[in-house]
Amino acid sequence: MKKFMNDPANFVREMIEGVYLANKDKLKWVPEYNILYRADLPKDKVAIMQGSGSGHEPAHIMCVGKGFLDAACPGNVFAAPPMNYVLECTKLIKSDKGVLHLINNYQGDRMAWATAKEEAEELGIKIGVVIIDDDVSVKDSTYTTGRRGVAGNFFIIKAVGAAAEKGADLDQLVELGKKVNSRTRSMGVALSSCIPPAKGSPIFKLGPDEIEVGVGIHGEPGRRRDKIKSAKDIIEEVFTAIHDDIPFKKGDRVAVMVNGLGGTPISELYLLYREAAKKCEETGLTIAKNYVGNYCTSLEMAGFSLTLVQLDDEIEGLLNDPAEIPIRVF
């Protein structure tokens, strides 16, 4: 295993410290619970938090900022945050208007967040919950009953983050989050496995010409293993799986995300975007917003996921609203 790290046991802590040090003017850090939260934390709006396993950066510790998350409390690599991380984070950012829990649909996350919710409610904190399950690849999975939550997460966070800044209340945000989730679909393809730092070896093996179609962001199996194909043929399959699942219809306005899984160069992501844009045109979808880059990764996995969101005026407006998050280019 070759990685830029020190002791694997400190991988997550040192990465979070790096994010903190790069954003000391905007973020605060609580090392013992892996919490990063807004330095300018407002108390007059619903507070929004997320936190699943680490290893998916920039999700979610780099998505904390105005118009986005108020806090993130990730667990170890590919491990749900312990219940007390979620509880402490909830207590830290609580507001009289309540706290919104955005939860990826994995059994470990569901359990930790459900327990923390109960305890927070006993303390008088009002909690709203949105479960995210945008991955169309498989029905149940290694760590999941029902569908997995993957890169589509970004759109739920962005929409509820923007709406909360505008004064939406907790019930409205829960409804909005559920709506965005219900209109969001994703599917991923891997060229290679990743290596969790503490494990030190790949989660799965692919032959020199093999790909995993429908891979999960923790290396969970997808629909099947296939031989490498052209970008056009890969997008054809993934796009169709997503498109037919809602189903999208001619004239829909959509947001399109081509998300890198960590080890894929941006050149290939734009080449894939070209194919996705052509499929949208062919099927009569109008791309109102596009996103090409690394949003929800799987350590150094080479691969990508495609996400489509069926927009309505409300969602499109919220995606266009300003936000301030630490992922920065200049």
Added chain:
Amino acid sequence: MKKFMNDPANFVREMIEGVYLANKDKLKWVPEYNILYRADLPKDKVAIMQGSGSGHEPAHIMCVGKGFLDAACPGNVFAAPPMNYVLECTKLIKSDKGVLHLINNYQGDRMAWATAKEEAEELGIKIGVVIIDDDVSVKDSTYTTGRRGVAGNFFIIKAVGAAAEKGADLDQLVELGKKVNSRTRSMGVALSSCIPPAKGSPIFKLGPDEIEVGVGIHGEPGRRRDKIKSAKDIIEEVFTAIHDDIPFKKGDRVAVMVNGLGGTPISELYLLYREAAKKCEETGLTIAKNYVGNYCTSLEMAGFSLTLVQLDDEIEGLLNDPAEIPIRVF
């Protein structure tokens, strides 16, 4: 070789088309010369262009926009743009105030740009030139006499782009570009090689525990091959090589960039940033600006480079000026 692509011969064209399709409101595209340029191309300022080999994305085709480049004209993967690409691009964006050529110090680039400059000048176009050579790793290299131009490029582009928007003339921009270059130092480390699409095999081989210290962005050899070490020890060596080259001194304000080479997850880049920030503190440097992400890559190479810029008030102000480029997060 597993990549998301179609015919390797079309890799660059299809990637550029992807960037164009994702930014149709902001960019125009001239397919026969690989030119991407600003849709709102101004004619009342010095025009600025860059274009080296492809495979380094987002450099430079994704750096076209207000306050940045007016155009980019990349060559094929790891190949300088043909002379006529540079000439056609120069003619396309020319302004009465002149055209600034930003050139990475590689023999192929130097030759193509020098010839294009002569021809453009014969057409009455005023050309200014800045050569970029920020890589401290080695003196001469496989494709280079003198030092290589690598990720530090970003800072020269950003500074002259901002100054041009404020009305600086061609001579001033050349002086500014040279100044920023003279205060910018970089060095890279690779964990793995990349695979150029048309070649289909790695440029070099590293053993399962080997790293290349001082690697070039086309896989050129660095200072030496070493065994994998801790992130702390790797940054210690790279930071010291950069620091002592200027040399930086206590009290300097600096910009710090931890740049991914394409296949490195953002988690590792932030972990490296943590080490770099600690070294800055230890040596009395104040980090005024930081940049963590993929800025100048080498296809899917796993690795990073560190860049330090010795700021002065002028450069710091220009780095802080607004810019609009297609690399986008929401």
